[in-house]
Amino acid sequence: MGLLTTGQLAKELGVSRGAILTWTNDGLITPEFTTPGGHHRWDAEKVRQQLRAQRQRDE
Structure with missing residues (x-):
């Protein structure tokens, strides 16, 4: 998949x-x-990876 706009990512x-x-x-x-x-x-x-990393930091 290519790069997405903000609306597409949402x-x-x-x-x-x-x-x-x-x-x-x-x-x-x-x-x-x-x-x-x-x-x-x-x-x-990459956004999914960033969100997973953030969740792990918050735990």
Whole structure:
């Protein structure tokens, strides 16, 4: 799978677009890159890895 928009990532993960933006602002996940217009692009598997790592740190 290629890089996803924020909306596509939210759909892939089964969460709201707002959740993705909150996690990004809180530093829990990092986009693969950000376009010159400020739009994030995501690698869904890397985001899953980041979220798993965060859960393990929280346990």
